[in-house]
Amino acid sequence: MGQDHASHQPLPLFMASIRSFIRLERSNGTPLYRQISQGLREAILSGELPEGTRLPPERALAQELGVNRTTVMNAYNDLSSEGLIEGHVGRGTLVKRSSFRPEEDYFDQTTPSWLLGLAANESALIGPDARVVSELTSLKEREEIISLAQGTPPVDMLPAELIQSIIADSLDEARLSALGYCPVDGLLSLRRNIAARMRKRGVRVDVQNILILSGSTQGLGLLGRFLLSPGDEVVVEVPTYLGAIQMFRALGARIIGIPTDSEGMRVDLLEAILARRQPRFIYTLPTFQNPTGVLMSIERRRRLLQLAKRYQVPIVEDDAYGEIYFGEESPQPLKALDNYGNVLYLSTYSKMLAPGLRVAWLAAPEPVIERMGLYKQTFDLNTNAIGQWIIAELIRRDLLDEHLQRARQCYQRKLTLMLDAIETYWPAGGRVYPPAGGMHLWYRLPQDMRARHLLREAAHERVAFVSGELFHVDGGGHHYIRLSFASPEEKHITEGVRRIGVAMRRLMARRTHSEEQDLPIERLPMV
Structure with missing residues (x-):
């Protein structure tokens, strides 16, 4: 990491160095914020402002230069959009390391040359907000x-005490299933428990329809690799889950956004897209959507399923929050209304229990589960066994619902x-x-x-x-x-x-x- 240049200088001295490369001419017709951003840009590219330099707060620089704070803010926004500086919560605005180093010096001498192209393509691949x-x-x-x-x-809601008691009580007897390899599809006991819980929520599945995953993000990746080729189109809600956007972009998909309102996805606008285009699937979070929290209305759920059947487009339902409800009953998953096997259902124990367990699941028609299992074993041989065993025990002992x-x-x-x-x-x-x-x-x-x-x-x-x-x-x-x-x-x-x-x-x-x-x-x- 580069030296934090600003942190080693008193602010007045640092301001003096700022004045050496920001010279405002108020009569030349160039907006003041552009003069500020140009001066800083030249200092960054020349190395006068080294990597890691913390720029002055907007208010302090504005006072020093005799301009409005908004002027400085616009200058910083200019530089940020070019990737020359970056704001960090709690650390201020820093000069970015990658912003000014020549390409041949971007990596040190031990870095293999093939990484250069990957770094250059990173933003285009998964977007500017990848991190x-x-x-x-x-x-x-x-x-x-x-x-x-x-x-x-x-x-205080991470179930450490429950997990500790289960391990102390039963791990010695269950060391093979909890600490050894398990089937790629997942522990049979957990798959049975999940299928039974889903049937209580109205979803007609059995153990052969369940695949255990290392987090629902893995499920998105596996389904994406199964269903997508670079350049294929995917329909999503607008707004939608950031992780899904990043995953689909990383797989080379073109994303089509459908607006949402207080009843969920505007399915009246979806039909025109399905009629003209050929998206490979529709991604939706119909229950307490991330980020809006919206619950899709029953009428729109039915209409969405009708459209999926008519145009033969599968639906990927992401249901991370379905069991975190504040009313009397859990809303049924979209898949509970699916009579044709068009809904591929994802859920996770990350929100219900603990993200560190890394246990999620896919519920889908048996041929899809078989194919996904083959895909999964090429990326991870099996989801961590002890996390699966702990959750299966929590369900068996009726502790999950409590x-x-x-x-x-x-x-x-x-x-x-x-x-x-x-x-x-x-x-x-x-x-x-x-x-x-x-x-x-x-x-x-x-x-x-x-x-x-x-x-x-x-x-x-x-x-x-x-x-x-x-x-x-x-x-x-x-x-x-x-x-x-x-x-x-x-x-x-x-x-x-x-x-x-x-x-x-x-x-x-x-x-x-x-x-x-x-x-x-x-x-x-x-x-």
Whole structure:
């Protein structure tokens, strides 16, 4: 890693060096922000600003140069869009290592030449936000940051005590099934348990229709490799799960987005796509969708299945949150209405229990399971056996449902806390969409506030969330954010929301010097 240049200089000295390559000429007709970005660009490319240099905060640089903070913000945005600088939550804005090094020096001498082409193609392959997921998961280790970004169970809902008791009680007798190799399809006991639980939710499956996976992301990858060739088209909801977007792009697919509303995917717009194009499959999260939390209406589910049958297009149903519901009953999966075997169903224990177990499953017609099993064994011989055994034991001992009931109560309480904090601390004019289950809250920012600008401002308050545009394949989502309420502690939910409110008001104050009349936050009906 390069030296953090700024951290080794007092700010006044660093400002002096900034002035040496930013010379503003207010009469030459070039916008001031472009003059600033050009000066910084030349300094970065020449090496005057080494890799890892922390640039001054926008406010400090604006004061030094005698310009508006928005001018500096626009200059930084210019450089960020070119890949020359990058904002990091809690660390500020840094010069990117890869942005200015000549191609022949990009890697050290021990790096094989074939890696050069892979690095160059990375952004085109899986998009400019390829590292977002790994950066979000690393936020949990940053104690100074309040993260409302990760959709994972909180520490106190990870079933460590249950797992410990099961291991102490039974592992000695079950060491072969728990610690040895298991079938590629998965432990038979777990597959039987999963099939039985799915039948209770109305899905007609048996053990031969279940394939155990190392996480549902593996399932997306296997199905993608099975169904897609480079250049094939995939239909997704807009917005949709970021991990799916990245996976489909990595497989070379062309993604077609269908808008959603409070009832889920706009299937009235889907038919025209199916009639004109030949997508290989439709990807949907019909139950407590990520990121919006929307529950697809029964009418649209039926219409979606009709269209899939008419145009002979399979549906990949991603149901990570179906058992995290806040009402009286679990919504049935889309697959429960499938009479023709057109729905390939994915779910995971990452949200229900613990992501570290790495156990998920695919439910599909038997020929698909057989083919997927062959694909799977070329990538991993079997899903970790001890994770499968632990979950099978939890189900056998009737402990899973008890755990899920506690989780639902916990997450509903946290959602209410987040909604109350938003009403208390956030400025008027936004729109909140309370979900009836899951882990995520979708929010439309007030006025024309942009999520990326708010994210940058919120970094100064040491709080993180996810910008809505990451979930869009159509270039939209700039005015939306996703907040995850399951993972943070209750006290951090209130404080995190308060900090975002501080950042919002600061952004709004810059846009106008006059007071604006407050409008009530619109809380829509539960979806």
